Amino acid sequence: VRRALHTEWTKLRTVPGTGWLLLGIVLVTVALGVAATTAAHCAEVGCDQDPARISLTGVALGQAVVAVLAVLAVSGEYSSGMIRTTLAATPRRLTVLAAKAGVVGGLVLAAGTVAVSISFVVGRFLLPGKGFTVAHGYRVLSLTDGPVLRAVSGSVLYLVLIALLCVGIATAVRDAATAVGIVLALLFLFPIVASVVANPDWYRHLRQLGPMTAGLTVQATVDVADQPVRPWAGLGVLAAWSASALLAGGLLLRTRDA
Amino acid sequence: VRGWVLGLAAGALVTVLIGLLGSAGSTTSCSGPNGQPCASHVPPLGPDGEPVSDGFYFVHRPLAGDGSITVRVSSLTGQYPSDDTVTGPEPWAKAGIIIKDGSTPGSPYAAVMVTGGNGVRMQYDYTHDTAGLPGAVSAAAPRWLRLTRSGTTVTGAQSTDGSHWTDIATVTLPGLPSTVQAGLFTTSPDHTVTTQSFGGGSTTGGSTVATAVFDRTALAGAWPSGGWTGQDMNSGDGGNGTSPRFEQSGDRFTISGTGDIAPGLTGRGIPSKTIENGLAGAFAGLIAMVVIATTFLTAEYRRGLVRTTFAATPRRRRVLAAKTVVVGAVTFVTGLVAAAVSVPLVEHMETAKGFYVVPQSMWTEARVVVGTAALLAVASVLASAVGVVLRRSAAAVTTVIVAVVLPYVLATASVLPVGAAEWLLRITPDAAFAVQQSTPAYPQVTADYTPANGYYPLPPAAGFAVLCAYTVLALCVATVLLRRRDV
Numbered sequence: 238v239r240r241a242l243h244t245e246w247t248k249l250r251t252v253p254g255t256g257w258l259l260l261g262i263v264l265v266t267v268a269l270g271v272a273a274t275t276a277a278h279c280a281e282v283g284c285d286q287d288p289a290r291i292s293l294t295g296v297a298l299g300q301a302v303v304a305v306l307a308v309l310a311v312s313g314e315y316s317s318g319m320i321r322t323t324l325a326a327t328p329r330r331l332t333v334l335a336a337k338a339g340v341v342g343g344l345v346l347a348a349g350t351v352a353v354s355i356s357f358v359v360g361r362f363l364l365p366g367k368g369f370t371v372a373h374g375y376r377v378l379s380l381t382d383g384p385v386l387r388a389v390s391g392s393v394l395y396l397v398l399i400a401l402l403c404v405g406i407a408t409a410v411r412d413a414a415t416a417v418g419i420v421l422a423l424l425f426l427f428p429i430v431a432s433v434v435a436n437p438d439w440y441r442h443l444r445q446l447g448p449m450t451a452g453l454t455v456q457a458t459v460d461v462a463d464q465p466v467r468p469w470a471g472l473g474v475l476a477a478w479s480a481s482a483l484l485a486g487g488l489l490l491r492t493r494d495a
Numbered sequence: 496v497r498g499w500v501l502g503l504a505a506g507a508l509v510t511v512l513i514g515l516l517g518s519a520g521s522t523t524s525c526s527g528p529n530g531q532p533c534a535s536h537v538p539p540l541g542p543d544g545e546p547v548s549d550g551f552y553f554v555h556r557p558l559a560g561d562g563s564i565t566v567r568v569s570s571l572t573g574q575y576p577s578d579d580t581v582t583g584p585e586p587w588a589k590a591g592i593i594i595k596d597g598s599t600p601g602s603p604y605a606a607v608m609v610t611g612g613n614g615v616r617m618q619y620d621y622t623h624d625t626a627g628l629p630g631a632v633s634a635a636a637p638r639w640l641r642l643t644r645s646g647t648t649v650t651g652a653q654s655t656d657g658s659h660w661t662d663i664a665t666v667t668l669p670g671l672p673s674t675v676q677a678g679l680f681t682t683s684p685d686h687t688v689t690t691q692s693f694g695g696g697s698t699t700g701g702s703t704v705a706t707a708v709f710d711r712t713a714l715a716g717a718w719p720s721g722g723w724t725g726q727d728m729n730s731g732d733g734g735n736g737t738s739p740r741f742e743q744s745g746d747r748f749t750i751s752g753t754g755d756i757a758p759g760l761t762g763r764g765i766p767s768k769t770i771e772n773g774l775a776g777a778f779a780g781l782i783a784m785v786v787i788a789t790t791f792l793t794a795e796y797r798r799g800l801v802r803t804t805f806a807a808t809p810r811r812r813r814v815l816a817a818k819t820v821v822v823g824a825v826t827f828v829t830g831l832v833a834a835a836v837s838v839p840l841v842e843h844m845e846t847a848k849g850f851y852v853v854p855q856s857m858w859t860e861a862r863v864v865v866g867t868a869a870l871l872a873v874a875s876v877l878a879s880a881v882g883v884v885l886r887r888s889a890a891a892v893t894t895v896i897v898a899v900v901l902p903y904v905l906a907t908a909s910v911l912p913v914g915a916a917e918w919l920l921r922i923t924p925d926a927a928f929a930v931q932q933s934t935p936a937y938p939q940v941t942a943d944y945t946p947a948n949g950y951y952p953l954p955p956a957a958g959f960a961v962l963c964a965y966t967v968l969a970l971c972v973a974t975v976l977l978r979r980r981d982v
Contacts, residue, residue, distance in 0.1 A: 254887075276915035297905060301897045308889045414793070414888035415502075418786035421896045426779055428904050430513055432947070433775040 241336035244323070249310055249340055258306040259344060262396070263352040266299030270356035271363075279368035279375070288369045288378060289388040289458040292360020296392045296453070299352055300399045304420050307341050307403035312413035330490045338404045338483060342397050349396035357389050384458035384468075391455030391472055398472070398479045399424075402448065405482025409489050423478070424449040441465050448478040499787050503829050506783030510833040513776030514841045538759040538851075539601035546853055547621040548684075549600040550754025553593070554725045554741050555678030562716020563643040564592050564677055567657065568609050569634045570708040575686055576701065584611030587941055588683035589756065590707030592642050594649055595676050596668070598728060603668045606680070606756070607640045607651035611705065615640070616939070617651035617663040622758050624939040627653045627663040644716075647671040657711065678723065681707045681752035684941065702753055710747040728754070757940045768850045769949065770863055771931040773841030777867050778900055780833055781874055785895045788822045788875035793888040811977045815883065819970065822879045823872045830871035834864040855933050866930025866955060873959075873966050874899055877924065880969035884976055898965070899924045906946040913945050917952040924965045926951070929958030 249255050273294035279286055314320040323333060361378045369375040380386050402423075407416040427447025431440050444450040444465040452475035454464040461468060541547035558564075568591065573584035591608025605619035607627070615627030615638055632638050639654035650665040683705035725741040741750040795804055804814055838860065842852050855863075874895065882891040902925035906916035920926055929951035936944045944950040951958055 273911060273915065276912055276918075278912060294905070294911070298897065298901065301893050301901070305889050305893045309887070312889065412790070412888075414786045414790045414892045417889045417892045418782050418896070421893065421900070422779060422782045425896070425900045425904050426513070426782075428907075429775055429778050429900075430516060432907055433772050434516075 241332050242339055245336045245340040252313060258302055259348040261302040262299050262348040265302055266295035266352035267355045269298040270295030271359055274360050274363045277367050279373050287457060287459040288360060288364045288375055289385050290456045292356050292364065293388060293392050293456050295356050296395060300396060303345050303396050303400050304403045304417055307400040308407040308413050308416045310337060310341050311404055311407035312411060312416055315411045331487050334408060334487050334490055338401055341400050341404055345400040346397050349393040353389055353392045387468055388456045388458050391468065394472060395452050395455060398475045401479040402482045405479060405486040408486030448475045451475060502783055502787045506780045507829050507833040510776035510780035511837045513779050514773040514837040541601050541621040542603045544854060544856060546759035547601050548755040548757050548759050551680045551682035551728050551756055552741065552750055552752030553678060553680050553728045554723050554748060554750055555676045556721055556723055557674050557719055558677040558717060559674045559719055560717030561645045562718055563641060565641040565713045566592055566679060566709050567637050567639050567711040568632050568707055568709055569637040571609055571611060571632050572706050573611060573683060574704045581686065584705050585683050585686055585703045586612030587939060588705035590681040590705060591640050593680045594642055594644050596671055597676060603671065605649035605666050605668055607642055607663060609638050615653050619666045625664040679709050679748055679750060681705050681750040682754045682756055683752060684755035704751055704753045706749065706751040708749050712746040758937050768845045768852050769933050770838050770842060770855055770860060771933055773838045774834060774867055774931055776837060780830060781871055781899060782896055784826045784871055784875045785878040786892055788878040789882040789888050789891045791822055792818060792879045792882040793886060793891060812974055815973060815977060819876045819879050823876045826875040827868050827872035830868035834867040838864055853934060859933050863931055863933055870927045870930055873962050877966040877969055880973040883973040903928060916946045920946055921952050924962040926953050926958035927962035929953050930955045
């Protein structure tokens with residue numbers, strides 16, 4: 238397994254673009270976070286906004302770059318035919334998948350930590366100037382605050398789980414464009430469909446089921462009870478999606494020819 | 496390639512299915528605040544077939560031919576039975592004179608009026624609004640108003656002293672009969688307060704009552720003799736004993752009214768749906784088509800076929816042009832079929848469930864359907880061009896989907912404040928979804944005109960132009976890069 242991990246690490250390290258994509262994760266996450274933070278404004282007590290969530294808005298964009306990185310790590314091998322060499326070198330296919338998921342997950346964990354930390358620090362220093370002050374009922378964002386710590390660490394885990402979801406789906410469908418299309422459809426379509434249904438039960442259930450809508454509830458620090466699911470349970474929904482995708486990918490990888 | 500055909504068919508299918516899912520997930524109980532049946536939610540239709548509000552207190556008498564009516568308004572005050580934190584008249588409370596084709600709800604009219612916060616206005620047939628003198632009305636600064644009817648044309652005029660008059664507008668009301676009802680009116684729309692929170696805004700408020708004082712009423716022309724009749728025109732009740740009424744002493748009238756004479760809007764007390772609700776699946780179709788359009792170009796790079804293609808047709812620009820034309824045409828036709836099936840199907844389902852589907856003219860319906868198809872086609876061409884630029888299908892697909900779909904998700908279902916959400920829908924290719932907006936926003940009606948409620952900041956054509964601009968830019972870059980670099 239260690240050898241497989243090392244192999245995957247070497248491959249991903251030497252493929253051009255990995256470094257750029259990791260940098261991209263950090264850049265777009267921070268950029269959207271800064272933009273959202275700049276646009277935010279709290280004029281009075283009870284302005285009903287969630288400062289932690291505002292500063293971490295960029296995760297919604299960062300996940301797209303994570304998807305590209307994770308999908309390319311798998312599909313790239315299929316399009317170049319490298320997968321045959323890989324599977325010949327490591328005949329235990331599930332080990333290959335596990336190693337790949339581990340390396341991609343590790344890289345996203347690192348990049349995600351950097352991206353989320355910078356976003357958090359930006360929000361920590363910009364938001365008080367935007368009216369999110371003690372007088373308006375907001376404490377300065379701090380990691381010693383339980384819900385804030387949950388939002389920050391949960392956002393990093395969210396990105397890692399998205400990466401694993403992508404590895405699973407890309408292994409199952411092999412083609413990069415199709416895989417990334419399916420992933421983004423899973424992420425974005427649930428909130429869109431939820432917004433057109435008029436039945437409040439369907440609305441809640443759709444948001445409980447959607448990997449993005451459920452997963453991002455982990456960022457909630459205000460009015461947590463109004464969210465469709467509890468924060469960690471929401472991340473659990475995403476984890477279930479990722480696990481199912483990896484399982485499907487693993488089964489298909491084992492049963493079919495490369 | 497078989498996969499592409501299957502993919503396109505699947506894209507069209509999910510477009511329709513998600514539209515149906517959206518309607519399947521919608522139920523209405525039709526028990527409004529007073530437990531009315533569904534039918535009572537249906538608003539009257541105006542002269543152009545659009546839903547309207549037509550509720551006011553009307554003090555009128557017949558006018559059998561040409562003539563004019565002049566009046567001075569010296570006071571307009573408002574009461575808020577449901578909310579005692581607000582004072583002053585509602586900004587769009589209206590008091591003035593009106594000439595109307597009978598008392599049927601939704602019938603044609605022309606009126607000049609003073610408003611609570613928007614100065615003097617001349618309005619006719621619900622959707623048309625012309626501004627006159629600014630400023631609020633008071634005993635110290637009264638407003639004189641005059642309507643002159645000649646055949647089917649009506650001219651509105653205003654004055655501050657009763658001797659110097661300026662015309663506001665002259666309008667034509669086609670088919671106005673010889674005998675019309677004319678007189679004084681007061682009305683006051685619901686007061687709404689929108690609070691912004693996580694999933695968009697929530698609106699609270701209630702009905703309001705306006706009271707206006709009119710005097711120096713003067714008539715000229717073909718007014719048959721008789722008196723004034725006061726009539727509550729389907730306004731509902733102001734609540735708390737402030738019901739609509741009028742008092743007359745000589746030529747002085749005090750009239751209280753509630754309601755609105757204005758275009759009707761969805762979501763104001765009516766469990767209604769608009770035709771674009773059936774097109775939520777367009778996002779799914781878009782994702783499928785973007786994947787196919789990108790693969791159509793990048794697959795050649797991956798397999799090396801592009802070298803053969805370029806060897807066969809050395810003029811690379813022509814290859815790109817041919818490919819984008821094919822992509823655009825195929826996705827347009829697919830999108831057109833999907834949208835043309837989706838809209839009537841979903842409309843039928845929603846009507847069957849008791850929803851009021853806002854009626855639209857054929858032209859608007861066609862614009863929404865064809866616009867959606869064009870949107871899918873142009874977005875697919877954008878995806879092809881980005882595919883050529885990036886030469887990596889995954890990166891190209893992600894770029895386009897993120898540019899076209901994510902702004903909508905962020906703008907409608909996230910923590911972004913309304914201002915930021917509107918900017919997002921102005922500057923990203925997502926602006927093109929404005930082609931789906933069937934109900935325009937009316938400045939003379941206070942409502943929650945936010946992206947989350949289906950109102951886009953740009954008009955349909957301008958929004959679509961934004962997407963086209965991005966596409967042209969991407970095509971230019973693709974052309975230059977194709978010529979410059981090796982395959």
